[in-house]
Amino acid sequence: MNLLFIISILFCLFFSNIILLPLPFNQYAYMLAREQIRQHDRGVQAQNNLNSKEKVVNLYLELLQAKEYINTKNYxxxxxxxxxxxxxxxxxxxYQFLTLLPKGGNLHIHEFQVLDRKLLLESIKNSPEYDLLYICDQNDCIKNKYHLRYYKDNVPSGWTKVKDSNxxxxxxxxxxxxTGILNxxxxxxxxxxxxGRWNVANQYGVFNFYDDLIRYNVTRFNYMKLVLDQALDENIQLLEFRRGFFGxxxxxxxxxxxxPINESEELDLLLKFKQDYILKNPKFIDFIFLIYSTRQLSKEQIKIDINNLINLQRTYPDFIRGYDMVGEEDQGHTILFHSDSLMNAFNYSKTxxxxxxxxxxxxxxxxPENHLPSNYGDGVSTFENIYDALVLRTRxxxxxxxxxxxxxxYEYIRERQIAIEVCLASNQILGYVADLRSxxxxxYHRSGIPIVLASDDPGSFGYNQxxxxxxxxxxxxxxxxxDLKQFAWNSIQYSSLLDDRKTEGFRKWExxxxxxxxxxxxxxxxxxxxxxxxxxSDILPSxxxxxxxxxxxxxxxxFEIAICKSIICKFGEKETNGIFLDINEIICPTPSIHNDLSTVPISIVINNETFQSGLNYKFVSSLSVIDD
Ligand SMILES: [Zn+2]
Structure with missing residues (x-):
């Protein structure tokens, strides 16, 4: 088959037969074709969904972004x-501007990895608990060095009172x-x-740092309050916490x-805390829990975990909304390995x-999929977890x-409206994607798969939210x-909120x-x-x-000087209304009827001030273009 023919078929398939490109190639046909492709692309990118005010804010965002590109061009x-x-x-x-953006929800965060260490430690420093705080810093402290713990007495060897130390x-x-350890x-x-990066995190107990502190009920609720306050400071109104078992x-x-405080007492305290918090902070939507086990555990343990979870979930259906398995996926067991127990969880979900x-x-x-399975007993490689997650109808x-x-x-995932929780910073710091441009x-986003941006373990990595x-x-x-509006919207739409709560969530976010x-x-x-x-610098077509x-x-x-102002395009003396497309492009429609075949100068008028382009536009008589 003729190569050109194959290419043209592929091209048509790619653009779903929507775009017919004008030919033959001359500057006029070229720009018509270019405009059609861009229109198609903009349709996919949903820019057209912005209202007129949002379009202005979009230009403002683009301007700030352009400045940041200039500032970071070589770095x-x-x-x-x-x-x-x-x-x-x-x-x-x-960054400061993006702090203000209402982001909706953070749907992939591990509860005790969220908060910037600085915030919790400062709050402890200003509280009576500071007297109880010890750090594991001496030579005979081997495991979890530099972790903190509360002691009232019987302080074991290896621990130093923080208050009396340097x-x-x-x-x-x-x-x-x-970040601190890597540096x-x-x-x-x-x-x-x-x-290597996971090993450092595990070796230094990065993900266990808060373990003991947040077991103490006073610090636990201080921690939760700080997490929610900080979320609102970054304009996040909904949190879906992954966490281990209660109790x-x-x-x-x-x-x-x-x-000890047992798990139902703890959950009752949390429910009360949530009610009070939302009463005081009515713009906050909700927080809920997705309970996890560590994927490295045995089949028997996961089975026990899921049975316990089901019992607890029946009592707290609005609060405990799901189940997951966590830990380094390349080292832990696959979903298939634990599928017997996970089927139980799935069957329960249906009821x-x-x-x-x-x-x-x-x-x-x-x-890739043909890489070695990570553990004895795992028949398949980590790659195939995607298949099993889909089999088990992951939300x-x-x-x-x-x-x-x-x-x-992608089509399968799109049709089932399964959102992907994308965690860029986490993926970078743990070595999965070194250059985030790639x-x-x-x-996924441009392919129409719903994505939400989420932060995974920001506090343990070294920052907030x-x-x-x-x-x-x-x-x-x-x-x-x-795009940003879409991500925020997705984070409500694909949250685990039930329909009436979701409607309320959308209202609060809007x-x-x-x-x-x-x-x-x-x-x-x-x-x-x-x-x-x-x-x-140029006009096309001319x-x-x-x-x-x-x-x-x-x-x-x-062109930023035209933000919020009317733009008049002048072709000689004839005027049309210009459209501010982005900070490097203004669209000028030509007059619908121009009586003579002439060459005219192009200028634009912004708030009564005229800017000469120094460039000309030529009206011509016959331009025959055919669709490809
Ligand atoms: Zn995670």
Missing amino acids: FYPSRPIETELENIIKSSF WTISDIIKKTTL ELKTPIYSTDTE KLFYFDANGLRI SNESFDLFFHAGETNW RIGHGLSLAKRPDM HPGIV LTIDFYLATMAWGLNLA NQWNLFIDSSYTLACNQTFPNVIMNI YGPYDRSINVTLFGSG
Whole structure:
């Protein structure tokens, strides 16, 4: 078969036969064809869904983003290890702007890995608990060195009272967060050494740091309050926590003994805490729990876990909404290995009145499917967890990196509306994606798979909540406001909230969104640009038919001065209304009828000020183009 013919068939298939491209190639036909492809692409990107105010805020976002691209041109943070770039990112004004964006929910976070260490430690320092705080820092402290624990008396050897020591909060953070530890290693770990990075995290107990502190009921509820307050500060209104089983909480009695609080007491306290919190903070939507086991556990243990979970879930159907298995996927057991017990969980979900689902971490791997199984007893490799998660009707997929190799499955996932929880910073720090410009999340999003941005273990990594991930995605993928709005919307739509709560969730988020748009719109329109000079560098096409209107694109720089202002395009003396497309492009429709075949100068008028382009447009008589 003729090669050209095959290419043209593939081309048509790719664009779903929607686009017929004009030919023959001349500048006019070329620009018509280009416009058609861009229209199609913009349709996919849903930019058209923004209202007029949002379109202005989108330009403002684009302007801030463009400044950040200039500032980071030779040192682009999303392409460098986050452990070295964290401070630079947080200082940037673009990050500060993204803090204000109403992000909806954070749907993939491990409850005791969320909060920035600094916030909890400062709050303990200002509380009576500081007197009880000890650090495991002496030579005979081997396991979990530099971890903290409360003691009233009987302090074992190896532990030092923090209050009486030289330890500062920032020193403790350096020793116990993954970014802190990676930065202090004598031999750096390569940015794609996934196993090496996980090993460091496990060896230093990075993910267990809060373990003892949050078992003490006073600190536990302080921790929760700080997490929720910080979420609201970053404009996150909904949290779906992954966490292990309940029932490890304690309080100190008068004699300093640890008295356990059982799981239903703990859950009742949490429910009461939640009610009070929402009463005081009515814009907060909800927090719920997805309970997990460690995937490395035996079949017997997972079976016991799931039976316990089912019993507990029946009593707290609004609070405990699902089940997952966690831990390094390449080292732990596969979903297939535990499938007998997981089928039980699935069968139970069908009887739970939609109050319970499975939410699997799956495809957090770079290995292909024919890679070795990780453990004795696992018949398949990590890659295949994606298949088993789908078999068990997972509501969402945590990470899903391996799907990058399987675009043939996108339609299946799209049709079933399974959202992917994309955690950029986590994927980078754990060595899965070194340069976030190549993170597959953008492919899923542009392919119409719903994605949500989530942060996994930010506190243990060394920062707070979710804005970091929004910064990395927006910069690395070149996102616009419509994309960010879509992610926020997805985080409510694909949350585990039941329908009536979801409606309320949307209402609360939309309120915040509208406030954000109003204040950003004001900021956008109050800008002044004393040092910006507008320059029109090119117009395309530079000729077109005299008897009908076409869109001519003006390319250039400094167009930001037109934000919030009306743009008049002038073809000689004839005027049309210009459209501000982005900070480098203005669209000028030609007049619908131009009586003579002439060449005219193009200028634009912004708020009564005229800018000459120095370029001409030519009206011609016959331009025959045919569709390809
Ligand atoms: Zn996770």
